[in-house]
Structure formats: C-alpha cells, structure tokens
Amino acid sequence: MEVDGFEAKTNLFLSWLSQMGVIMSAKAALVDLRTGARGRGVVATGNFDEDEVIFAVPRSAVLNRNTISSTKSMRPVQQEIFDMPSWLALTAIILEESRRPDSQWAPYLALLPRQLDNLAFWSDAELSELQASKVVDKIGKSSAEEMFSSSIAPLGIENYSIQECHRVASIIMSYAFDIPEETSQEDEGVGEDDDLVSDDGEETTILSMIPLADMLNADADRNNARLCCDNEKLEMRAIKSIIAGEEIFNDYGQLPRSDLLRRYGYVTENYKAFDVAEICTKELLSLFRSKEAFQGLNLNPLSQEDLENRTELAEREGVFEEAYDISHPRPEGPGIPDALLALFYLILLDKQSLQALYDSDGLPSRSKLTTELVGQVLVIVFQLRENEYATSLEDDEALLAAGNLPHRMSMAVQVRHGEKAVLRAAIRDAATFTGSNKRMRLERKQTSIGEGKGKRPIQESTGSKKKGRSR
Numbered sequence: 001m002e003v004d005g006f007e008a009k010t011n012l013f014l015s016w017l018s019q020m021g022v023i024m025s026a027k028a029a030l031v032d033l034r035t036g037a038r039g040r041g042v043v044a045t046g047n048f049d050e051d052e053v054i055f056a057v058p059r060s061a062v063l064n065r066n067t068i069s070s071t072k073s074m075r076p077v078q079q080e081i082f083d084m085p086s087w088l089a090l091t092a093i094i095l096e097e098s099r100r101p102d103s104q105w106a107p108y109l110a111l112l113p114r115q116l117d118n119l120a121f122w123s124d125a126e127l128s129e130l131q132a133s134k135v136v137d138k139i140g141k142s143s144a145e146e147m148f149s150s151s152i153a154p155l156g157i158e159n160y161s162i163q164e165c166h167r168v169a170s171i172i173m174s175y176a177f178d179i180p181e182e183t184s185q186e187d188e189g190v191g192e193d194d195d196l197v198s199d200d201g202e203e204t205t206i207l208s209m210i211p212l213a214d215m216l217n218a219d220a221d222r223n224n225a226r227l228c229c230d231n232e233k234l235e236m237r238a239i240k241s242i243i244a245g246e247e248i249f250n251d252y253g254q255l256p257r258s259d260l261l262r263r264y265g266y267v268t269e270n271y272k273a274f275d276v277a278e279i280c281t282k283e284l285l286s287l288f289r290s291k292e293a294f295q296g297l298n299l300n301p302l303s304q305e306d307l308e309n310r311t312e313l314a315e316r317e318g319v320f321e322e323a324y325d326i327s328h329p330r331p332e333g334p335g336i337p338d339a340l341l342a343l344f345y346l347i348l349l350d351k352q353s354l355q356a357l358y359d360s361d362g363l364p365s366r367s368k369l370t371t372e373l374v375g376q377v378l379v380i381v382f383q384l385r386e387n388e389y390a391t392s393l394e395d396d397e398a399l400l401a402a403g404n405l406p407h408r409m410s411m412a413v414q415v416r417h418g419e420k421a422v423l424r425a426a427i428r429d430a431a432t433f434t435g436s437n438k439r440m441r442l443e444r445k446q447t448s449i450g451e452g453k454g455k456r457p458i459q460e461s462t463g464s465k466k467k468g469r470s471r
C-alpha cells in the first residue's frame with residue numbers, strides 16, 4: 001500500500017489526459033522509475049516503428065501564456081503577464097492555477113515535483129563541492145528573486161512566496177517546451193510543414209507546459225522520440241524504431257553535466273562527452289600582464305596598451321569572447337576552440353607580424369595558429385585553471401570509485417571531475433602543437449624551448465622574409 005499517493009496521482013493524471021483529448025498509444029505506459037532515480041517516465045510496452053506516433057496532445061491541453069484568457073482571476077493582470085519575460089509569465093500562471101482548486105490543470109499540476117535537485121536548491125556547503133566550476137556563477141538565484149518580487153508579488157496571487165516561485169520557475173526550466181505558436185486561420189498554410197520544436201526563442205514560439213510530453217526523461221544521445229507540432233496538435237513521434245521494454249527518451253540537448261545539473265538537477269555518464277571547462281577571458285588576459293605566469297618561456301609581460309590593442313584586433317576579427325569553453329574533441333569541432341587559439345596567437349605575435357595582420361583581412365588558418373609557443377602558453381593556462389579546483393582529478397576519481405557519496409555530493413564530484421578531465425585532455429593536445437614560432441614575440445635570447453621537439457635557436461622575429469630554416 002503506497003503512502004505517498006504516487007500511483008494514485010499517476011492514475012488521476014492518466015484519466016485527466018484522456019478527458020483533455022490526449023491520445024496515447026496502447027504500446028506506451030507512464031511508469032514509476034523511482035528505483036532508477038528518474039521519477040516517472042514513459043516506457044514502450046510494444047514495438048514502435050520510426051515516425052510512429054507515441055501520443056498526441058491537443059493544443060487545448062497545453063498550459064501557456066494564452067491560457068490566461070480562460071482564467072477569470074488573471075484577466076485583470078493580463079497586460080502585466082504579457083509584458084513579462086515568458087518564463088516569469090508562465091511562473092505566475094502556474095502559481096495561480098495551482099492555487100485554484102477548480103483549475104482544469106489540477107491533476108497535472110499535482111504531478112509536478114515538490115522537491116528538486118536543480119542548483120537553485122543547493123545549500124552553500126553543497127555548492128562548494130562544485131569547487132571552481134563556473135556553473136556556480138550561473139545559477140542566477142538572486143536576480144530571479146528580484147524579478148519575482150518586482151513582477152509576480154504585485155499580482156497579489158494568494159500562494160505567492162519566493163520559495164514557491166523558485167520551485168515553479170525551476171520546473172519550467174526543466175519541463176517546459178518552446179513550441180511554434182498556433183497560427184490564425186488567415187496565416188494557415190504558411191508554416192504547416194514546419195513540424196519541429198524550435199528552441200531558438202524566435203518570436204513565433206511560445207513557452208509551454210505540455211502534459212505527458214514532459215514526462216519523458218532524457219539521457220544524452222539515447223533519445224528516440226521527438227515532439228512534432230502542427231497547428232492543432234503536438235505529437236510525440238519515434239525517431240527510430242523502439243523495442244518493447246525500452247524507455248522513451250526526449251532530447252534535452254547536448255548539455256555539459258554542469259548545465260544539466262543546474263537546469264535539470266541530475267547527471268548521467270552519457271553526458272560526459274559534452275562536458276566543458278570554462279576559461280574566463282578577463283582572468284586569462286591578466287596573466288599576460290604579469291611576470292610570473294609564463295616564466296621560462298622567454299615571454300615579456302605586455303603593457304596594458306599593447307594588450308588592449310591586441311584584444312581590439314581580436315574583437316575586429318570576431319574571436320574575442322568573454323569566456324571560452326574547452327570541450328572534448330567531437331566530430332563538430334576540436335576541443336580547444338579556434339577563437340581561443342586565435343586570441344592567443346594575436347597576443348603572442350611579434351610587433352611586425354601584428355602590424356601586417358592589422359593591415360590584412362583575416363586570420364591564418366588553425367594549422368598556423370597552433371604554434372609551439374601558443375601550445376606552451378595554453379598548457380600553462382589550463383594547468384592554472386585546473387589548480388583552481390581544491391581537489392585533483394585523481395582525488396575525485398578515488399572518491400567516485402569509493403562510492404557511497406551523498407546524492408548531491410556525488411553529482412558535484414562528477415561535474416568537477418568532468419571539467420578537470422577536459423582540461424587534462426586539452427593540456428595533452430596543446431603540448432603537441434609544433435607550428436613555427438617565427439612570428440611569435442619571444443624575447444631576443446639564444447636559448448631553446450620545446451624540449452625534445454625539433455629544438456632550434458630562438459630568435460626574436462624581425463619579420464624578415466628570408467629567415468632560413470634552422471634545421
């Protein structure tokens with residue numbers, strides 16, 4: 001006999017779905033996956049062919065900003081709701097619908113979780129386990145609170161509290177879909193073939209809670225279903241054949257585990273391939289002003305003016321970013337982004353070559369940017385970044401291998417370990433750069449760098465075209 005009403009809530013929700021006109025294939029079932037720590041999920045009980053409809057949800061069962069026109073109590077504040085950012089408006093609407101015992105969405109709202117593991121709900125002590133992960137700066141809890149106070153509080157919703165706003169806003173972050181807005185009769189035919197859910201935030205989309213569609217879990221590239229939208233209904237279709245017994249997975253995107261944790265409150269091994277380590281450009285640039293950071297590389301610190309000129313050129317060339325994400329190399333691109341290589345290259349270029357680049361149009365190709373010096377500087381930058389974490393990659397490996405960590409701590413260790421693993425791989429990669437240093441602004445000194453890699457005397461580049469090969 002269950003004590004938490006989990007199954008009863010599921011059953012009420014399933015009957016409500018059919019009243020709302022949701023049609024679910026007899027070959028799919030909403031099931032209890034709590035033993036796998038996944039809450040509810042949808043599982044195939046029969047085989048699905050590619051493109052087969054798993055369930056269809058009519059637009060009338062969807063909860064979004066358009067819903068308020070049917071909610072009498074919200075009509076007086078309709079304009080305020082329309083003026084808010086979409087996630088805030090949906091937060092207000094769900095708060096109001098949750099308050100009303102006669103809300104037509106009550107059996108659906110009762111299913112949404114009370115406890116969440118998204119980072120907004122972590123204590124400071126729990127967050128400190130993420131160590132130097134930049135995700136901690138992206139939680140945005142206090143700015144969200146300001147918005148709740150300035151936009152939602154004045155609406156006078158009965159059950160308003162900051163805590164409840166956080167819960168609802170986090171649910172929206174992990175459950176809502178951005179779907180193409182319903183087109184009017186006159187517009188019909190314009191976008192009828194556009195059946196993909198858009199998540200690019202274009203004006204024609206509307207942030208919506210879609211009952212049942214949001215009961216699908218996700219696990220990186222294990223997705224086997226996709227939401228397709230037309231003007232009347234939203235259909236969850238198989239994107240490949242699904243065998244009876246398999247879980248039906250949606251696609252939450254190729255998120256690094258840090259962002260998965262921030263937005264969805266969980267991590268799995270399958271997202272490891274998308275992990276990133278973030279390098280903050282401001283911190284990076286300060287290294288080039290110091291004497292200590294690159295000791296042993298025959299590299300003089302840059303004046304503030306020189307550094308600014310070089311970063312301005314990087315901006316002109318479209319390679320300057322506030323932060324750079326280092327990732328594992330993937331078919332879509334290398335782990336160390338071209339833009340970061342280009343920034344380093346510009347910072348390390350000798351004066352004459354820099355001037356030539358100013359007067360030219362365009363940066364050299366990636367293979368020219370990967371000079372030995374760029375690689376050496378990158379190695380140092382990545383090592384410094386790795387040292388910002390309080391524990392080493394090996395410490396974290398031992399912690400994870402020992403197991404028995406509390407749930408949130410285990411997730412935090414996986415995130416920070418993943419970021420360090422990205423940095424280690426990037427260090428190995430940068431150490432292989434062997435491109436010529438002849439245009440690099442190395443101190444004029446007869447010395448050698450790059451132990452074991454085609455050693456040659458290092459000369460300050462004069463830009464002279466007839467510089468011969470030294471080997």
Ligand SMILES: C[S@@+](CC[C@H](N)C(=O)[O-])C[C@H]1O[C@@H](n2cnc3c(N)ncnc32)[C@H](O)[C@@H]1O
Nearest residue numbers: 038039040174175214215216217218219264266
């Ligand atoms: C859109 S909901 C999916 C339905 C959810 N399982 C439920 O019971 O309400 C997204 C949430 O499901 C959970 N989730 C999704 N995929 C998961 C996975 N592979 N492992 C663990 N939890 C997952 C996370 O809590 C996430 O925030």
